[in-house]
Amino acid sequence: MTKHNLKGCFVAFVAVMTIQFVLPGLLTAAEPVKIVQAQAILTVSESKRLIGQGVKEMPIVKNALANGMVIIGKGTTNAYVAEEITGKKIERAAFVRGRIQPTKGGKKLPDVKAAPDVILERGKVLDLPLAEAVKKLKPGDVVIKGGNALDYKNKLVGVNIGAPDAGTAGATMPYVVARKAYLVIPIGLEKLVAGDLVDLTLRMREPIESLNGLQSMFLLTGEIVTELEAIHVLTGATAFQCSAGGIGGAEGSVWLVFRGTREQVTKALKLVQSIQGEPPYVE
Secondary structure: OOHHHHHHHHHHHHHHHHHHHHHHHHHHHHOOOOOEEEEEEEOHHHHHHHHHHHHHOOHHHHHHHHHOEEEEOOOHHHHHHHHHHHOOOOOHHHOOOOOOOOOOOOOOOOOOOOOOOEEEEOOEEOOOOHHHHHHHOOOOOEEEOOOOEEEOOOOEEEEEEOOOOOHHHHHHHHHHHHHOOEEEEEOOHHHEOOOOHHHHHHHHOOOOOOOOOOOEEEEEOOEEEOHHHHHHHHHOOEEEEEEEOOOOOOOOOEEEEEEEOHHHHHHHHHHHHHHOOOOOOOO
16 A cells, blocks of 8 residues: 555544544534523521521631631521531520511510530630630631621621620621631621612711611621522522512512522522421521
8 A cells, every 4th residue: 555545544534533533522512501590489597597508518618627717606697507517506595696676576585695606626616715716716717707788799798886896896807807717707688788888887887976876887808608609509500689578487588590500400499498497596
C-alpha cells in the first residue's frame, strides 16, 4: 500500500470514529439541562425549621464544628438552629432574648429561667458565658445571631437595640470583626422591611423624643441565611419568593418557587413536605 493510500485510510478512520463516537457526545453535551419548578407555602415556624437545617449544613459551619468554635446566640430562629446542630430539644421560652408579641391578645411565653447561649468547641458544648466565649474566637470560627429586619436586596440585617451596651450585638460584634470570624445570620423572609435599611437604621437612631420607648437599631453584615439560601444549601435548587401572607395559621407565611433539575426540585419538595406541620413557636 502506498503512502498516499495509508494517509487516506487514516483520514477515513478518523472520520468514522468522529461520527460514531465523538459527535454524539458533543451533541449530548450541547443539549440544555431541562429545568423544572415547583411551589410551596411555609409558615413562620416551618421556615425557622428549614433555616435551622440549612445553617447546619453550611460548609463554614461544618468546618467550625469540626475544628473550631461555634457560638449560637439566643433567639427564636436560633432555637431551631441550636436544635439541628446539637440534636437536643431547646426550651423555647428560655431561648429568647427580647421578643415581639401582640400588644393585645395573642399567646404569651411562660416565665421560665433563661437558658444560656449555646457555645460549642470542636462540636462539644462548653459551659462558658457569652462574654468569655467571644474572647476565644479565631479566624474561621462562627457566630450565629438572628435579626429583626431584613433588607434582602442590599444583604443587610437590622437588630433592635434596647440595652445601653447594645446587648449581644455590642458584646459579640467587636470580636467577630477583629478576629475575622464568620457572622451567620439566620433570618426568615417574614422580616423583610420596606425601604433601605441603612436609611431606616439612621432614622431609628435619631435623638427624637419617643412617647413610648422606641428602640434604636444596630446594622449587621454577614452570611445571611433565609429560606432561599437554606433550600439551595440543602438541595442545590434555586428559590425565589413570589408572595407572602395568609390566614388560618398562614399569617406571615412565604410562598416560594423552586427551580432546578428534576432531581433537585423533587428533593426540595420532599424537604419542605418533611417540615410542614411544624408547630408554632408558642403553642
